[in-house]
Amino acid sequence: MKLRTTLASVAALTLSTGAALAEYPERTINMVIPFSAGGGTDVPGRFFAAEMEKLLGQNIVATNVEGAGGTIGATQQADAPADGYNLLFAPVGTMTTQPHLRNTSYNVDSWTPICMVSEGPYYLVVGADSGIESVEDYKAITANGGPRFVGAGPGSMDHVAQLTLDSELGIEQQYLPTGGGADKATEIGGGRADASVWFADFDTRFNFNALAIMADERSDQHPDIPTMQELGYDVNVSIWFGLFAQDDAPAEAVETLSAACETAVSTDSFKENMAGANRLIRYMGTDEFGDFFRRTFELNGELMRKAGLVN
Amino acid sequence: MENLSLAISQFSTFGVLVALVIGCLWGLLAGALPGMGTVAALIVALPFTFGMSTESSIALFLGIYVTSVYGGSISAILINTPGTPQSAATVLDGYPMARAGQADLAIGWATLASFIGGVFSLIVLIVAAPLLAAVSISFGPAAIFAIIVFALTCIAWVSEGSTIKGLLGASVGLWLTTIGPDDLTGLTRFDFGQQELRGGLSLIPVLIGLFALSEVFYRAAFYFTSKPSDVQNVGFKLPPWADIRIRAPQFLRSSIIGTFVGILPGTGATAATFVSYSEARRTSPRAENFGKGEPDGLIASEASNNAVTGGALIPTLALGIPGDGGTVVLLGVLTIQGLTPGYDLVNNNPHILTGAFLMLMVANIVMFALGAFSGRIFSRILGMPEPILMGLILMFSLVGAFVVRGNPVDVTVCVVAGVAGVILRFGRYPIAPIVIGMALGTTFETKLRQGMISARGDFVTFLQDPIALGILGLTALVVLVPTLKRRKAR
Numbered sequence: 008m009k010l011r012t013t014l015a016s017v018a019a020l021t022l023s024t025g026a027a028l029a030e031y032p033e034r035t036i037n038m039v040i041p042f043s044a045g046g047g048t049d050v051p052g053r054f055f056a057a058e059m060e061k062l063l064g065q066n067i068v069a070t071n072v073e074g075a076g077g078t079i080g081a082t083q084q085a086d087a088p089a090d091g092y093n094l095l096f097a098p099v100g101t102m103t104t105q106p107h108l109r110n111t112s113y114n115v116d117s118w119t120p121i122c123m124v125s126e127g128p129y130y131l132v133v134g135a136d137s138g139i140e141s142v143e144d145y146k147a148i149t150a151n152g153g154p155r156f157v158g159a160g161p162g163s164m165d166h167v168a169q170l171t172l173d174s175e176l177g178i179e180q181q182y183l184p185t186g187g188g189a190d191k192a193t194e195i196g197g198g199r200a201d202a203s204v205w206f207a208d209f210d211t212r213f214n215f216n217a218l219a220i221m222a223d224e225r226s227d228q229h230p231d232i233p234t235m236q237e238l239g240y241d242v243n244v245s246i247w248f249g250l251f252a253q254d255d256a257p258a259e260a261v262e263t264l265s266a267a268c269e270t271a272v273s274t275d276s277f278k279e280n281m282a283g284a285n286r287l288i289r290y291m292g293t294d295e296f297g298d299f300f301r302r303t304f305e306l307n308g309e310l311m312r313k314a315g316l317v318n
Numbered sequence: 319m320e321n322l323s324l325a326i327s328q329f330s331t332f333g334v335l336v337a338l339v340i341g342c343l344w345g346l347l348a349g350a351l352p353g354m355g356t357v358a359a360l361i362v363a364l365p366f367t368f369g370m371s372t373e374s375s376i377a378l379f380l381g382i383y384v385t386s387v388y389g390g391s392i393s394a395i396l397i398n399t400p401g402t403p404q405s406a407a408t409v410l411d412g413y414p415m416a417r418a419g420q421a422d423l424a425i426g427w428a429t430l431a432s433f434i435g436g437v438f439s440l441i442v443l444i445v446a447a448p449l450l451a452a453v454s455i456s457f458g459p460a461a462i463f464a465i466i467v468f469a470l471t472c473i474a475w476v477s478e479g480s481t482i483k484g485l486l487g488a489s490v491g492l493w494l495t496t497i498g499p500d501d502l503t504g505l506t507r508f509d510f511g512q513q514e515l516r517g518g519l520s521l522i523p524v525l526i527g528l529f530a531l532s533e534v535f536y537r538a539a540f541y542f543t544s545k546p547s548d549v550q551n552v553g554f555k556l557p558p559w560a561d562i563r564i565r566a567p568q569f570l571r572s573s574i575i576g577t578f579v580g581i582l583p584g585t586g587a588t589a590a591t592f593v594s595y596s597e598a599r600r601t602s603p604r605a606e607n608f609g610k611g612e613p614d615g616l617i618a619s620e621a622s623n624n625a626v627t628g629g630a631l632i633p634t635l636a637l638g639i640p641g642d643g644g645t646v647v648l649l650g651v652l653t654i655q656g657l658t659p660g661y662d663l664v665n666n667n668p669h670i671l672t673g674a675f676l677m678l679m680v681a682n683i684v685m686f687a688l689g690a691f692s693g694r695i696f697s698r699i700l701g702m703p704e705p706i707l708m709g710l711i712l713m714f715s716l717v718g719a720f721v722v723r724g725n726p727v728d729v730t731v732c733v734v735a736g737v738a739g740v741i742l743r744f745g746r747y748p749i750a751p752i753v754i755g756m757a758l759g760t761t762f763e764t765k766l767r768q769g770m771i772s773a774r775g776d777f778v779t780f781l782q783d784p785i786a787l788g789i790l791g792l793t794a795l796v797v798l799v800p801t802l803k804r805r806k807a808r
Contacts, residue, residue: 044361045650053654057368070724071361074517075499075506082513108504112513152774162504183772184502186764189639193583196637197455199772211662212638283656
């Protein structure tokens, strides 16, 4: 093990002298996906890795390092050698809410955001036979001491959505934390919760109804579902996924990856794969994504401080 | 009928069958090697599905899913090490049977039980999936908590004669699951500032350490003095018909329990085996032989864990809600193939469902055949000189511990658990309770707290769930009745 570490650092030293870097990438790239295989982050991550592999001409090994809202995998990559061969494919929560909540060793300054790859707006969803037909219906719930909102653990984007709804709708929902994912559907389907947030496949997968979409515009997939803005509420919550390298990653590697990313998201095969899996592509280049990432980080931190989750 | 013919025409191609057989072979290997386990075996195969057809991907995954659950029983029986957590209860009677010179018969029982459990759950899946799917989500946190409490009574059965030691072990197991991230608060617990512990402990490295490594260490300690009796007659032998027939009720009960627990999201095969083992120990007419190599114990464990496969697929396919860890990955595979499991699949692509049922049936048959055939191979492997065999087990154990999450700390955890396992053996502490505590701890705690949050902290409201009350009442009876009977007898 020790020998390997030594060898690795020797290799890293040789690389960082510059000449060798001109040919980046010249070996296998390791990309950590900080959630479980087959999950919401894993699927777009693997599609994306497959395209990048073709463009860069090197293998990209996607590894799932899961746990603690993605912070285990993100920490591992934040501490990994910043040589352009250790990348992270992570969602908004891991990058902008968890660092506030969990006191992670990484923060907004630990990364070079390379590009945004995908974004899916959240829908406010309810059970099909719940009798809740509109946001106004939802606000008016008095049974069980008010609306019951089920989501992932505190500090997750689900929780951010609930907090925003609380303040914008002027209601007090009971927040029911679960393990997240399909656990939410179990609780709504079983009648133990009234609402949650989910992606565009809420109907095909769970046969749920959506009351509104938390985005600027209506979606082509569900043109009948109003936006929260139309209803008079400023609730905008979406889950995005992006590619990250460490803040001190070599500029040349970042440039190469950035260019490859722009091409990858517009290939036919990527579009086809994403459409098949019911996922939306959203591209932001390095500069735009960098600003956006920093803004979101501050915004979510503020929201969590207001909610008393962090001080 | 239209569905069936469409499904047959799409799934009965050469490529699909090859994918299925490869899946079964890989599943058997991954299950039998200590460490890999069902989920890891599925994840390894995930990238391959990118270039495969939908039908082949489904076949590959169902093959791995079904046989990996079975594969764990082989190492449980032959080397006293459950290959997967689902087979932890198989060790209890499987290994004693092997030590008594009936390894071939033990594998025969395990294979038969796995096959029957698998096929039973498949039939339930075909006949009643939509109905049971509705039942599955009606079990709230309180009801699942109650089932876990029932499963915990298994501790009493596996630590007979040293109940205090068993309870101590179980407490340690329960406590180990509190290390790491807490989903319900977002906080990290008991990491003692160690970055490596922030992800918590994974069950598999602890399991491998406690069983496989401690076995290696233990044998090494006595290698020159008193060699433990070798496992004899490795192979495959089906039990005589008369023995099978008198155990028909056991097959049925275990299959029902497995299917039922499998249906409930977030429980899984390991919990099912402990519920089933407890129930068998309580109701079997041959209860006094448990722990000494009683086939009923083997059936209880192996029929129930394979019955979970069909059970767990019910909410996965019908509702898009995965029933256990393996089906989470399966759901991902379907998504990658552009299919949405759940409402859409049932209503718009029913031939895919029918095809999946067909593949499950074939996978169970292939599993049976592989089990019968692989007995010979395993006898060769076990025939190796002991130092080489133990060296191989050591190597596979450490690699297996690492592979599960790719986290180096798991290797350390595995070695520590191995040393602890040897010390416990010398102190005559039963090892199984620690594993039971650890396997059930997270669900036990999460469901209790989730239910209490819903009930706004009021325990009475929490217990107003009639299903939960019923199961807790049953648990109380199971615990109290033998005690009261003994009192009376005195």
